[in-house]
Amino acid sequence: MKKWSSLALAVTLGAVLTLSGCGGNNNNAATEATSGSNAAATAAPESSPDAAASAQDTLILGRGGDSASLDPAIVTDGESLKIAHQVFDSLLEYKPGTSEVQASLADSWKVSEDGLSYTFKLHPGVKFHDGTDFDAEAVVFNFTRWSDPASEFKFEGDSFDYYDSMFGPDGSRVIKEVKAVDAATVQFTLNQPQAPFLQNIAMTSFGIASPAAIKDKKENFKNEPVGTGPFVFTEWKHNDSITLDKNTGYWKEGLPKLNKVIVRSIPDNSARFNALQNGEIDLMEDLSPDDLSTLEGNTDLQKIERPPFNVAYLGFNFNKKPFDNVKVRQALNHAVNKQAIIDAFFSGQATAAVNPMPPSLWGYNDAVQDYEYDLDKAKALLAEAGYPDGLPDTVTLYAMPVSRPYMPDGKKVAEAIQADWEKIGVNTVIQSPEWATYLDDTKAGEKDDIYMLGWTGDNGDPDNFLYTLLDKDAIPGNNRSFYVNEELHTILVNAQKETDQTKRSDLYKQAQGIIKADAPWIPLVHTTPLLAAKSNLKGYVPGPTGTEYYSEIYFE
């Protein structure tokens, strides 16, 4: 014993804990030994990052979180969807870097006059990763699984949340029937016209899974997904890494260019950036703006920007006086210095918001001019509204207690705005109750005068911003301003029924004009997510929705 007692103790403890911990090893994924093709890359990481450049065909991506599940139909979180996107194709997809739809598993589609019937022609000869055929029956199987509450393939704990929210919950489903006309034709019949239908169909959540694999793997399908996508799922070590291998039989000619993709979860931003600089990963998500100068000083690395797809805003509570007065709302709009906020709290990685939806979204109205920062105009408007000496009562300003991609530090931003408003005689008290209470309070609209919130787009449709957040139908709910404008409502509802994209776009532009004039919000910013990569990484185009194929990525 003696000297060794302590050592012996540590070892004993270790052994006891080992026994208790390792009873149920569930790692049965038979990993192949690493193939010879990436042997060149194997040697590289610790010596010098550029030594691997010549023959690199493995991408290691570092991101902040882990997937919750690999079955895209049962999740709504971005981290899950971006991996599922590599394994599954949907009938349609978004054009790289945009939110516009284009053909994918469906080569072409036809919409009936009344907007109640969509007929898709499927791409011929596509196979799932398990070798079974992709055909119209597979599409029907998937949509039935999502829509039929009694489906035997809706496994314990499963809920198809995006299906329910995009195509209506059980009892008010938008899709009446999905029918296989022949092996290569599938027809959707709707209960009522839905303008964003094609936008919705393109979402990653509606990626087509192999029916054979679902029947075979059952509830384990969410851990071992099988689709038609550019990469084949190989292994998932929770909270650590997900390994995807090239789909050698991918139906898009010449793709993917990479042989293997390993996605690692590295929660800390600084540590992830360290790993990138050390050559342990090739591409990282969510670079913190503080590290930007280090990145720009390193010629081995490059900066990549994702188009902004969110909005942060202050909303006025119309139930509270004097915020039912448009002049007061416009006055306060004039008194927020957005650029100063962006410089101070977003390190410049954001654009000032003018409209309630981001500029990368189609239908964005460029003609709308923002209320410029002008305290004199603000004072004049307040005087017009009957408050020449500023507002008599202290205003309760709700500032977000949590950090969100669109608003990293709500309280600090609120303090900056508070200081500006004081200059025009508007005194505020900032409140930040706990998040759940915050959401309840703003929904009830009794305690807050002005509240701060934000939104990230789901399906790349303006409806998902304008109707969801500002229509009278969204009271009570996401319209926490209790803003009602019948003219706007008519436009937004018409836009939902219209199937012609150009006409819809015009309607949404019109809607943004009305919203600008009514000023129910002060749109603050659209933030730009930053990514960083080795400078020899090419062909990566991040999409606004947060999901994009890695199939075009290659190393020079």
Added chain:
Amino acid sequence: MNSYLLKRVMVLIPVLIGMTIIVFSIIHAIPGDPAETILGQKATEQSKQALREQLGLDKPWLQQYFNYMGDLLQGDLGTSIRTKTPIAKEIMPYLAATLELTAASMLFATLVGVNAGILSAWRQNSWFDYTAMIIALIGVSMPIFWLGLMEQLLFALKLHWLPSIGRMDQRNPVESITNLYVLDTIIAGQWGQLWTVIKHLILPSIALGTIPMAIIARMTRSSMLEVMNSDYIRTAKAKGMSQFFVVYKHALKNALIPVLTVIGLQTGALLGGAVLTETIFAWPGVGRYIFEAISSRDYPVIQTGILIIAFIFVMINLLVDLLYAAVDPRINYK
């Protein structure tokens, strides 16, 4: 001894029951409707109702508790809301990763801490003593995340000696059997891989082990000083025994009891309290598993995770109690 063991285990029962009550109450402590809190703004009424049923929230409180206990006793630890996977199955790899890191950290902390403490006591008031105790003081007050990032900066980015994150080289992965990679590589006889795995362990285990190391060093020193001043040590010295022998054989043995207690407590603390280290070094351990469950309001995982860690903690304390007897024969538990 056996009756002591029995008594000791019996005492655990109320402790364990108390734990389940506290853990069970977590979900009832959330303000507002738990289903809405968990599922968030975009959830439909249907999915909220389904969740209430899944969690049994539609039943009376007491019945909920007995159902919960019933499930626990049958080995059903619940299902994660976020991943929709049984927790009992899901948590194992995380536990393994945490155990490996904890073992490595405590090995470092114990070896360095105990020896530094002994030497400090032996050469009391020497420059070594002062330096060691200043380092220990810095050690206990060092923010782990800062230490971790500085380690990465120095040993990975500047010197390129060690990898900065993770458990292995992803370009050449370890085939895992037990999820304890050190063990896996030894079983497979892959010595190159073993070295890689050990290199990945060094930085995080130093970051995680620094605080326990400092605490152990200070405890060993004060405990040793007490013993070194006792009569029997003076006698031993007077007999002309070698200094080394006196210190490591006679003194250490009697000074070890408080040190053992500290080691036990620290080991327990590391098991659940390694969130920062696991975050910075991207270590897929149980601390982060629970932390992420907290962020996504995955209450079944939070409950079960805390319960398991608390259980292990209690077991370690039991083990430490039993080890007293092995170290000090005067303790015979009659």
